[in-house]
Amino acid sequence: MKPLIGRDTRLCMSLSARPGNFGSRFHNRLYELTGLDFVYKSFSTTDLDAAIGGIRALDIRGCAISMPFKEAVIPLLDALAQSASAIDSVNTIVNDGGVLTGHNTDYGAVVDLVADLDRAMPFAVRGSGGMAKAVVAALGDSGFRDGTIVARNEAAGRAIADRYGFAWAAEPAGEAALLVNATPRGMTGADADVLAFPQEMIAACTVAFDVVQYPVATPFLRAAAEAGKRCITGAEVATLQALQQFVLYTRVTPSPAQVTDAADWARAHP
Structure with a gap:
């Protein structure tokens, strides 16, 4: 007691x-x-x-x-x-x-959550803030080598990409087996109905990972689940x-x- x-x-x-x-x-x-x-x-x-x-x-x-x-x-x-x-x-x-x-326990949580994924997976991480850095570092330290940091803020996005040896892009495009949203897209409020990645990228991915905690089923993860993808949640x-x-x-x-x-x-x- x-x-x-x-x-x-x-x-x-x-x-x-x-x-x-x-x-x-x-x-x-x-x-x-x-x-x-x-x-x-x-x-x-x-x-x-x-x-x-x-x-x-x-x-x-x-x-x-x-x-x-x-x-x-x-x-x-x-x-x-x-x-x-x-x-x-x-x-x-x-x-x-x-x-x-x-x-930084965000870093440790991501390491644990991607532990069973194929390290050869190309990935795209959307975001350039503290959580995005935790995700990118965890992926890099876990052995993922083919990745793109998607961030409209070029200075911040390139800084993360260069630090960990990945590419940078201003907007999401192409295909990546692992998609990670590390932005507020999909949260309640103004971003509630916003998809973190285009539908065509979601359709082509294998794993969808969203760090948004509420709601658990963001528009991104709902679209991924409907397409039969494995989902890792912010929860x-x-x-x-x-x-x-x-x-x-x-x-x-x-x-x-x-x-x-x-x-x-x-x-x-x-």
């Missing part, structure tokens, strides 16, 4: 421009299932320096970092783990007695990266059944 919240309770948190509930629901459910004296709360901020200072001052154990803070937070930290230094992007901070280390990314954060914060590895319970609980209580 989880202890009552008191003076010894450890706090974990998240920082995002648009906080969601998945992380809070997932972590707090796992604290309940594992009986850990932790609590998790999401926040937004307009003062990143002060927020990171608060993590030190209040001995907050861990902090998830979302857009637009994944790169801006780096100068405020004391060290970077390999997962973050490989892509210059942080999505997780661990506080060890005032020493703040940045990690899978969210669960794996949150699990890795949980282990970093608590040094406890929950059972697969507990992880499934927490993920289902979080999605049932958006």
Whole structure:
């Protein structure tokens, strides 16, 4: 049974421009299932320096970092783990007695999700932000060699492509066996009905991978599923990266059944 919240309770948190509930629901459910004296709360901020200072001052154990803070937070930290230094992007901070280390569990989640794919697959990744960098680095480090970074921002797109030895294109075209959307296309709001890739590319692919968490079935993945393609969802990314954060914060590895319970609980209580 989880202890009552008191003076010894450890706090974990998240920082995002648009906080969601998945992380809070997932972590707090796992604290309940594992009986850990932790609590998790999401926040937004307009003062990143002060927020990171608060993590030190209040001995907050861990902090998830979302857009637009994944790169801006780096100068405020004391060290970077390999997962973050490989892509210059942080999505997780661990506080060890005032020493703040940045990690990137998005990278680790992608590595796990593509582990059984054929490394000879040509791929196309759409996007040039922090999540796109995590995906591209994970693919490159996993042994994929034939890839294109699709990004309208040429400077950002070429920077990622050149860093990892892939090609760049301003718009999606041609064929790729593995298509990965690392943009907001397909999310709720203005991008809700936007396909991440043209129908002809979806028809020609083998695997469709979308990092968008909500909705789980984006227009891109719906089109891919209708075409009989294998789909990897943003929900899978969210669960794996949150699990890795949980282990970093608590040094406890929950059972697969507990992880499934927490993920289902979080999605049932958006």
